Structure formats: C-alpha cells, structure tokens
Amino acid sequence: MGGSAPRVVALAGGVGGAKLAYGLAKTLPGPSLTVVGNTGDDETFFGLHVSPDLDTLMYTLAGVADPERGWGLAGESFQALEMLLSYQEPAWFSLGDRDLATHILRTKLLREGMSLTEVTRQLSQRLGVECLLVPMSDDPVRTIVETDEGALPFQSYFVERQCRPVVSGVCFEGAEKAQMSKEFTEALGKSDALVFCPSNPIVSIGPILAVPGTEKAIRSFQGPRIAVSPIIGDRALRGPAAKMLAELGEEVSCVGVARRLEGLCDILLIHKTDAPLAAAVKDAGMEPMALNTIMDTDGDKRRLAREICDLIKDRLQ
Numbered sequence: 001m002g003g004s005a006p007r008v009v010a011l012a013g014g015v016g017g018a019k020l021a022y023g024l025a026k027t028l029p030g031p032s033l034t035v036v037g038n039t040g041d042d043e044t045f046f047g048l049h050v051s052p053d054l055d056t057l058m059y060t061l062a063g064v065a066d067p068e069r070g071w072g073l074a075g076e077s078f079q080a081l082e083m084l085l086s087y088q089e090p091a092w093f094s095l096g097d098r099d100l101a102t103h104i105l106r107t108k109l110l111r112e113g114m115s116l117t118e119v120t121r122q123l124s125q126r127l128g129v130e131c132l133l134v135p136m137s138d139d140p141v142r143t144i145v146e147t148d149e150g151a152l153p154f155q156s157y158f159v160e161r162q163c164r165p166v167v168s169g170v171c172f173e174g175a176e177k178a179q180m181s182k183e184f185t186e187a188l189g190k191s192d193a194l195v196f197c198p199s200n201p202i203v204s205i206g207p208i209l210a211v212p213g214t215e216k217a218i219r220s221f222q223g224p225r226i227a228v229s230p231i232i233g234d235r236a237l238r239g240p241a242a243k244m245l246a247e248l249g250e251e252v253s254c255v256g257v258a259r260r261l262e263g264l265c266d267i268l269l270i271h272k273t274d275a276p277l278a279a280a281v282k283d284a285g286m287e288p289m290a291l292n293t294i295m296d297t298d299g300d301k302r303r304l305a306r307e308i309c310d311l312i313k314d315r316l317q
C-alpha cells in the first residue's frame, strides 16, 4: 500500500477479531496498524497469567495459530495437561505444551515488574509480529458473566460451562479503576481510522469500552469509525454473541450490533445477505454497507481488509 497507507487502530477480541486483524496486518505496513486486544478474558491457571485474546491475536498475526481451533498454537500437544489430570487437578482449560511457554514467560516478565503492554510487545516482536499489539489496559479487568448458575468469570462460563448458563448481565470487575494503556491512547490520537473487528460486542468489545476514557476518546475520534458486524442473520459466526444478545433481551441481528455501537461508530459493514436490514441499521444511527464479511480463508481476510482500507482512503479524501 506504500506511503499512502492510512494509520489504523483496530479493536479486537479473540478468534473472529483476529481474522480481520490478520487481514489488516497483511494489507497495511506494520507501523500503520495498532491492534488493541481485550484482556477481560484473562485468567490465572496454575499461577500463570493467561491472556487468551492477546495470545489468539499474537499467534494469528505471527502465522502460528492453530487453523482449526483459531486459538492456541498449530501442531500443539497437551501432555502437561494430561499429567495435571493424572494429579486429579482441574484441567478444563486446554493449555497446550508450547502455549504454556508463553504463559510461563509472560508471568515471569510480569513478576519482574514489566507491564502487560511491554510483555505483549516483547513476545509478539520475538514471534515476528510487525504491527503493534497492545492490551486495552495494563490494569486488571475481569469479565464476570451473571447467570442462572451465579456469577461466573468469563473462562468458567465460556469453556468450563460451554456457554450453557442463561445470561442475565455482564460486568467488568476492576474496570472503574483501570486506565487505558498509553499505547492505546496514543494510537487513538494518531490514527486516521478506527476499526471494530467482528468480535462479540458484549464480552470482547464491551470490556475495552468499559475502561474509563475509552468511550469518550472514541466518541471524539476524528476519522472514519468502521465496525464489522459479528452477527449475520440471527447467528454469530463463532461464539456465544447471539445467545448472549437474546438472553439480554437485545435484537439478535446486525441491527442489535448497531444499537450497541451507537455514537461510537459511523459505518457498519453487514453481510450481503443482511442487505434488507440496511434501513434499520440506518435508523440505529449508522451508515450500513453490505458486502461479503465472511472470512473463511486467508484470502477472504485480506479481501475484507483491503475493502476496509479502500473505504478509509475514500472517506479521508
């Protein structure tokens, strides 16, 4: 894309968001792209700090993610987990043998006093990631899902309970005391465009927006703000977004996504089969654009990212 590349800040959760982040990273030169990852899913397992969304983004951007699962490393083995099971330890969260190295090193560096931002920069650079990958905050924020089985930390709801409990609310513990990472604030200040990757609006984008100052900075962002709907028809391509929206009494469609992002986003990219909902998206305060938003292959990811970058350039003229 050369010297005319727009500077983009992209907000993302895990697997769905990482697909577009990958496409953007293949379309834009490294220094033009900042990817901001959700850390509300972070959890401590066996004393190790695990940042699932940052790792999904990092492994995807580095080209080493497992292509089937979307999370974890390709060609992974799980012998350490099997050994933990033989000690009758709870091992519902599948930590791979090589993935464990990431959590061991992250935990070591954090204990030595490094910030999560700096640790993420070190790990991602060492894996060859060229764009800047940063956490939304260096402070702990914990997504808690309120359900008919009680309040569950996100990974307990998502992995251990397989999203089965009925959701009545979501809160972000610690968010009120958290600060946006300096790199996130700076990226918003110097970028030409903001992209909401197709991540769960409640538990992936929600925690990022919950960090004080973020919504205000996004509301006053100068430049096109573009979101890709993670809901197509009445289904999420991945994960519990559709189930959660329904249980929270919200519309399960790209219109529901538009309502969640009201005032924060200018253009909502919806899948072409949702074109009949364009008028309702407009009523929700957003300019709809219908195109193919499905990203099955790396080619799809690049194509959608190119279309977004062309749209940005067009709007910046």
Ligand code: FO1
Residues within 6 Å of the ligand: 013, 014, 015, 041, 050, 051, 052, 053, 055, 056, 071, 072, 092, 093, 094, 095, 096, 099, 155, 158, 159, 204
């Ligand atoms: N997702 C699962 O569905 N089951 C797992 O056992 C699991 C383990 C895991 C380990 C490391 C990691 O970085 C991610 C992992 N994920 C697992 C994915 C993760 O729970 C979700 O992708 C996100 O937190 C939701 O965005």
